[in-house]
Amino acid sequence: MLLRNVRVVPVGGVPAPQGSVDVRMRAGRVIDLAPTVTPDPRDSDVHDGEGRWIIPGLWDHHVHLAQWADTLSRLDLSGTTSPDEGHRPDPSTPRHTAGERRGQCGRRLRSSVGDLGPPAHCGRARRRVRAAPGRSRQR
Incomplete structure (x- = not known):
């Protein structure tokens, strides 16, 4: 060569x-x-x-074993065309009734981008959004 x-x-x-x-x-x-x-x-x-x-004799001999395991918790955004598409709900996701949603208010939503807090339909989440600076108070 x-x-x-x-x-x-x-x-x-x-x-x-x-x-x-x-x-x-x-x-x-x-x-x-x-x-x-x-x-x-x-x-x-x-x-x-x-x-x-060129670097004579260099052989990068290390591995990151945990990297493959981390891929299991990542969200595949390869089909999106903008960052906003990654945040939109999937239209095929079933909608829940108000009664079903009330049972979810005690848990926190988590995603590959971090802790999202309680679901948006829960009272605490609505209060937090209304109280956020720059947001109009809506009831």
Whole structure:
């Protein structure tokens, strides 16, 4: 493989070449590094690095095991076109009668964005909204 036009990050106190260089690799090892390397028919791939940095011997060897578990509690917003769509109720969600809703007032609503407080139909939530600064008092 031949990497053209790359910049080498200095590692371990060893000075790196100034400016862009070409790097030839075979079997995972650097075999040639120079300002310009002549292409060889044995170079299986030739890539232009466009001035990007390369780091010799870097292997990022860490993982975040909990990240996959966190995805189970996230809300999939991939089909939305604006932030407001993520807050609108799903029209297919069944509507509850007033009697059914009264039983829910003791619990708090939670979502992937945090604690939303009691459901909006509960008295405490309505009082809090009416008392919020800048809101007109409606009964």
